[in-house]
Amino acid sequence: MAGIIGYGAYVPRQRIKVEEIAKVWGADAPSYKKGLMLEEKSVPAPDQDVITMSVEATRNAIKRAGIDPKEIGCIYIGSESHPYAVKPSGTVVAEAIGATPDIHCADMEFACKAGSEGMYVSFGLVTAGLVKYGLGIGADTSQGAPGDALEYSAAAGAAAFLFGKDNVVAEVRETYAYMTDTPDFWRREYEHYPKHGGRFTGEPAYFQHTLSCATGTMERAGMTPEDFTFAIFHQPNGKFPLRAALKLGFTREQIVPGWLSPRLGNTYSGASPIGLSATLDVAKPGDTILMVSYGSGSGSDGFVFEVTDKIDEVRNLAPLTTDYLDKNKIYLDYGTYAKYRGKIRKG
Amino acid sequence: MGLTTARYWREVPQRYRMEAGECTACGEIHFPPRRICMKCGKQKFETVVLPDTGKVITWTVIRVAPDEFTDLSPYAVCLVELENGVRLMSQLVDVDLDEIEMGLPVKIEFRRIREDGADGVLFYGYKVVPA
Amino acid sequence: MRDVAVIGVGLSAWGEVWKQSLRDLITEAAVNAVDDAGVEKLDAMFIGCMSGGLFAGQEHIGALAADYLGMGPIPATRTESACASAGTAFRTGLMAVASGYHDVVLAGGVEKMTDVDGGATTRALAAAADQEYEAYHGVTFPGLYAMMAVAHMAKYGTTREQLAMVAVKNHRNGAMNPHGQSPFEVTLEQVLTATRVADPLRILDCSPVTDGAAAAILCPLDMVSRFTKSQAIRVTGSGQATDTIALHQRKDICAIESAALAAKVAYDMAGVGPGDIDFAEVHDCFTIAEIMVTEALGFCEQGQGGKAVEAGETALDGRIPINTSGGLKSKGHPVGATGIAQIHEIVTQLRGNAGGRQVKDAKRGLAQNMGGTGASSTVHILEVI
Numbered sequence: 001m002a003g004i005i006g007y008g009a010y011v012p013r014q015r016i017k018v019e020e021i022a023k024v025w026g027a028d029a030p031s032y033k034k035g036l037m038l039e040e041k042s043v044p045a046p047d048q049d050v051i052t053m054s055v056e057a058t059r060n061a062i063k064r065a066g067i068d069p070k071e072i073g074c075i076y077i078g079s080e081s082h083p084y085a086v087k088p089s090g091t092v093v094a095e096a097i098g099a100t101p102d103i104h105c106a107d108m109e110f111a112c113k114a115g116s117e118g119m120y121v122s123f124g125l126v127t128a129g130l131v132k133y134g135l136g137i138g139a140d141t142s143q144g145a146p147g148d149a150l151e152y153s154a155a156a157g158a159a160a161f162l163f164g165k166d167n168v169v170a171e172v173r174e175t176y177a178y179m180t181d182t183p184d185f186w187r188r189e190y191e192h193y194p195k196h197g198g199r200f201t202g203e204p205a206y207f208q209h210t211l212s213c214a215t216g217t218m219e220r221a222g223m224t225p226e227d228f229t230f231a232i233f234h235q236p237n238g239k240f241p242l243r244a245a246l247k248l249g250f251t252r253e254q255i256v257p258g259w260l261s262p263r264l265g266n267t268y269s270g271a272s273p274i275g276l277s278a279t280l281d282v283a284k285p286g287d288t289i290l291m292v293s294y295g296s297g298s299g300s301d302g303f304v305f306e307v308t309d310k311i312d313e314v315r316n317l318a319p320l321t322t323d324y325l326d327k328n329k330i331y332l333d334y335g336t337y338a339k340y341r342g343k344i345r346k347g
Numbered sequence: 348m349g350l351t352t353a354r355y356w357r358e359v360p361q362r363y364r365m366e367a368g369e370c371t372a373c374g375e376i377h378f379p380p381r382r383i384c385m386k387c388g389k390q391k392f393e394t395v396v397l398p399d400t401g402k403v404i405t406w407t408v409i410r411v412a413p414d415e416f417t418d419l420s421p422y423a424v425c426l427v428e429l430e431n432g433v434r435l436m437s438q439l440v441d442v443d444l445d446e447i448e449m450g451l452p453v454k455i456e457f458r459r460i461r462e463d464g465a466d467g468v469l470f471y472g473y474k475v476v477p478a
Numbered sequence: 479m480r481d482v483a484v485i486g487v488g489l490s491a492w493g494e495v496w497k498q499s500l501r502d503l504i505t506e507a508a509v510n511a512v513d514d515a516g517v518e519k520l521d522a523m524f525i526g527c528m529s530g531g532l533f534a535g536q537e538h539i540g541a542l543a544a545d546y547l548g549m550g551p552i553p554a555t556r557t558e559s560a561c562a563s564a565g566t567a568f569r570t571g572l573m574a575v576a577s578g579y580h581d582v583v584l585a586g587g588v589e590k591m592t593d594v595d596g597g598a599t600t601r602a603l604a605a606a607a608d609q610e611y612e613a614y615h616g617v618t619f620p621g622l623y624a625m626m627a628v629a630h631m632a633k634y635g636t637t638r639e640q641l642a643m644v645a646v647k648n649h650r651n652g653a654m655n656p657h658g659q660s661p662f663e664v665t666l667e668q669v670l671t672a673t674r675v676a677d678p679l680r681i682l683d684c685s686p687v688t689d690g691a692a693a694a695i696l697c698p699l700d701m702v703s704r705f706t707k708s709q710a711i712r713v714t715g716s717g718q719a720t721d722t723i724a725l726h727q728r729k730d731i732c733a734i735e736s737a738a739l740a741a742k743v744a745y746d747m748a749g750v751g752p753g754d755i756d757f758a759e760v761h762d763c764f765t766i767a768e769i770m771v772t773e774a775l776g777f778c779e780q781g782q783g784g785k786a787v788e789a790g791e792t793a794l795d796g797r798i799p800i801n802t803s804g805g806l807k808s809k810g811h812p813v814g815a816t817g818i819a820q821i822h823e824i825v826t827q828l829r830g831n832a833g834g835r836q837v838k839d840a841k842r843g844l845a846q847n848m849g850g851t852g853a854s855s856t857v858h859i860l861e862v863i
């Protein structure tokens with residue numbers, strides 16, 4: 001059965017604390033921290049973008065999979081912050097890992113769901129036998145408008161997953177996708193920052209799609225929350241995934257390994273994939289994992305994974321997700337952060 | 348602007364994948380690859396990929412930068428000796444500029460090196476970070 | 479091969495020369511050299527210029543110089559070896575005379591640097607480095623020399639103060655040079671606290687951006703009696719060598735091997751050694767460069783260049799006075815002209831015309847010119863006839 005044969009994450013070292021942002025905008029930091037359940041977020045260095053983080057995450061995935069990159073048959077990077085409006089991110093990544101030229105490539109975009117889409121399609125092509133190995137990546141360096149609530153959470157990170165049929169680390173037991181047209185968050189062409197529908201992003205959008213997708217995925221797999229060792233939900237802030245989990249009947253313990261947003265922020269297309277990467281880092285053979293992404297607009301992809309014996313062999317072949325999260329952090333002041341993120345108008 | 352797309356693109360195997368040329372006669376590894384071996388003068392090479400870790404041999408902090416790099420200033424650049432003895436020049440990033448020292452262990456990371464203005468091509472390649 | 483002499487030298491206006499163009503500068507220097515030599519006509523010209531294209535939008539410098547000097551249709555050729563462009567022009571002129579191809583040859587150099595802004599200047603100078611594997615990464619020329627300085631300091635214990643002492647010494651000499659761009663003294667404190675450029679180098683460790691041109695007239699030694707307007711000086715040694723274009727491929731980043739190799743050729747040709755040299759002009763584009771070149775030329779042991787300047791051995795009254803003109807540091811560094819400007823100082827000293835900075839009993843001087851981080855070096859030895 002097909003599944004994940006290698007995985008890897010990458011998170012930049014720079015961080016900014018909620019207090020530092022709140023100070024500038026005269027906002028009440030404690031209420032933001034409590035309301036959004038956020039402490040700090042990652043910030044890309046000025047020389048980092050979706051492409052560079054995808055290369056690093058993919059190199060980690062290849063180290064764990066131990067495969068020849070030339071045998072990767074497709075590469076799909078999901079992001080809402082591809083560095084080019086026109087020109088693929090995937091070509092750079094494929095070239096950097098040595099997977100060209102016999103490879104299918106497409107950049108994907110579906111707000112925060114694009115990463116799991118890349119995984120979904122890669123898994124599908126592998127299962128269909130059209131490619132030997134498929135690569136799905138979720139990565140973002142998203143921006144919130146200065147002073148907007150999104151600015152406290154919009155973070156940077158990437159995770160990459162290689163799918164194949166041999167030496168599988170986590171089998172894909174079930175997939176399901178749920179989608180409607182619900183415009184809760186968007187960014188028009190040529191606009192620098194996204195806009196959102198405020199509280200409309202909650203019940204009719206995030207929760208409706210995430211809960212429906214989770215329920216549908218579990219029904220198809222014939223499983224209930226108690227059957228899972230771990231669960232990962234899209235995490236636009238610290239609060240939403242916890243509330244979704246509890247509503248579905250999961251315990252706090254089940255989501256803890258992949259619940260990264262309180263100390264990472266929202267990595268958009270990277271969010272649930274990085275959560276899965278962190279969960280695989282601690283999973284044991286036989287563990288089952290539910291992952292449900294969410295992308296505004298709106299839709300969710302659901303996956304059921306079953307971890308194999310192989311996990312113990314590959315885990316330490318590349319840096320753990322928590323290595324990136326907790327080691328060598330560099331804290332920025334708002335001025336430096338604003339400079340790094342191009343928020344200062346120079347001319 | 349100085350750097351054209353074609354000039355950038357031609358060096359992609361080195362900049363993206365760290366491909367070097369190993370002399371089949373004497374084993375000397377050249378980065379970037381050359382037509383003629385610096386050590387023995389022979390002209391047959393095999394492509395090898397350089398290791399991704401090494402140490403700082405010497406460094407500086409650039410405080411007066413070329414136009415394309417002024418937004419990064421001040422930034423560190425260093426001469427790296429990789430594990431197999433091959434040396435290369437690189438920016439050293441994600442580092443406290445006051446804590447750089449001789450022999451600092453570093454590893455290669457893929458980064459954006461420069462760009463051709465706000466509407467031009469993005470140029471990628473290797474930098475090093477503390478290992 | 480024929481023995482060769484310098485029979486005339488000349489400089490143009492020097493510094494930030496707003497009123498003169500590239501062609502004005504080289505013409506002025508050439509006219510001064512032709513006048514100094516008292517020659518009527520030239521047989522050929524060799525003009526060093528590093529980057530007429532990037533600095534002034536002008537290439538084809540050889541023809542331009544011959545044209546404006548009124549010497550057309552004589553053969554005129556530009557030479558380019560980055561900051562050693564004029565050193566190679568001198569050597570090429572020397573070879574043309576020595577070989578018998580030409581009798582009276584003008585070797586010159588020119589750079590018009592101030593018509594472009596700082597960013598364009600940095601980029602033009604960085605063109606002497608490896609574009610794809612050094613400049614691509616944002617490494618500047620001060621940055622490359624700074625890295626050599628860090629390595630030299632770590633390996634040999636060269637101190638930050640010793641680097642500064644090079645600047646102090648050269649400005650002290652330069653303050654006595656009427657042709658200099660920065661003819662004033664600086665204190666150790668001023669150098670050590672100047673604006674940082676590339677750690678550990680500060681702005682007073684760096685040579686300035688300069689407009690200027692220099693020229694010298696060469697002829698066979700056995701013809702000097704025909705040109706008696708000024709004292710002729712014999713060229714007894716000439717050497718040139720190259721090294722890897724990129725610093726990362728050097729065998730030893732703490733040594734300038736091309737300078738050592740060029741010097742060996744020049745010493746052997748002149749039949750002398752470092753101990754026989756009375757004074758030298760060396761390529762102090764940065765303070766660390768003078769220290770490393772002092773070592774490469776054999777004026778002190780490898781690694782002892784810093785101690786030599788600290789002990790005053792390279793001062794005007796020291797064992798081996800270095801950069802009596804003020805060097806590139808104080809006199810200024812129009813990159814493509816510097817090699818011949820050094821020859822101008824050697825000739826001036828050997829003629830006894832150096833005024834307050836005159837080296838006593840100067841009979842034999844050496845000029846070392848360098849391109850890039852030492853990928854090119856020329857060394858010339860000149861002696862009183």
Ligand SMILES: [Zn+2]
Pocket residue numbers: 370371372373374375384385386387388389
């Ligand atoms: Zn060889």
